[in-house]
Amino acid sequence: MRSRLEIRRLGRMPYAEALAMQRELVEERRAGRIGDVLLLVEHPHVLTLGVRGDGGRSHILAPAERLIALEVAVHEAGRGGDITYHGPGQIVGYPILDLKPDRCDVHRYVRDLEEVLIRVAADYGIEAGRVVGLTGVWVDGEKLAAIGVRIARWITSHGFALNVSTDLDFFKLIVPCGIVDRGVTSLATLLGRPLDARDVEDHVIDHFAEVFA
Numbered sequence: 001m002r003s004r005l006e007i008r009r010l011g012r013m014p015y016a017e018a019l020a021m022q023r024e025l026v027e028e029r030r031a032g033r034i035g036d037v038l039l040l041v042e043h044p045h046v047l048t049l050g051v052r053g054d055g056g057r058s059h060i061l062a063p064a065e066r067l068i069a070l071e072v073a074v075h076e077a078g079r080g081g082d083i084t085y086h087g088p089g090q091i092v093g094y095p096i097l098d099l100k101p102d103r104c105d106v107h108r109y110v111r112d113l114e115e116v117l118i119r120v121a122a123d124y125g126i127e128a129g130r131v132v133g134l135t136g137v138w139v140d141g142e143k144l145a146a147i148g149v150r151i152a153r154w155i156t157s158h159g160f161a162l163n164v165s166t167d168l169d170f171f172k173l174i175v176p177c178g179i180v181d182r183g184v185t186s187l188a189t190l191l192g193r194p195l196d197a198r199d200v201e202d203h204v205i206d207h208f209a210e211v212f213a
Helices: 015-030 063-067 107-123 168-173 189-190 195-212
Strands: 006-012 036-040 046-048 074-076 084-086 090-096 129-131 134-137 143-153 155-163
Touching: 015 036, 015 063, 015 074, 015 090, 036 195, 084 168, 090 195, 107 129, 107 143, 107 168, 107 195, 134 155
Parallel strands: 006 036, 046 074
Antiparallel strands: 036 090, 046 084, 090 155, 129 134, 134 143, 143 155
């Protein structure tokens, strides 16, 4: 049986602060002082780098002066994957889960995160899915949600970023996730109308609880 899942809605929080919180919670979870936790947060504009190769620095297209002018920070994340963007209008989820004893499968964990977000999209009448060989959730070849995780001794951190009403122009500053031939989309773009972020968060929580029951 899974432990009881605690949900923490953090609102808007700087990336570095959320990263420090994750690291602290990972240690608390490993020591058994807390149960599983799902952090939901929105970040100010930030580019986050993965651990593969140069982390994605070569996929930053904008000069440093432009990033400064747009108030876009750059942070090393310590997760898998390449560079990605986080910002207003995006729901970022950081599950701090102990996958032991029955979910010790990295690929299954990533597929389960994708499944959560595919179900959220379906709630809004959007048929989202997977692309063979690529991580994330896609609609007609465009990425709706990015996934980048870290798993250390089967305790998870980092997670997913779902574009709700994100300003997609910020993705033009980079080659998102190092994938040159695919675009990025959002729920609001696909639906042609604004959405209530709190409502979308509710759907994320419901489906996360279902998939990771």
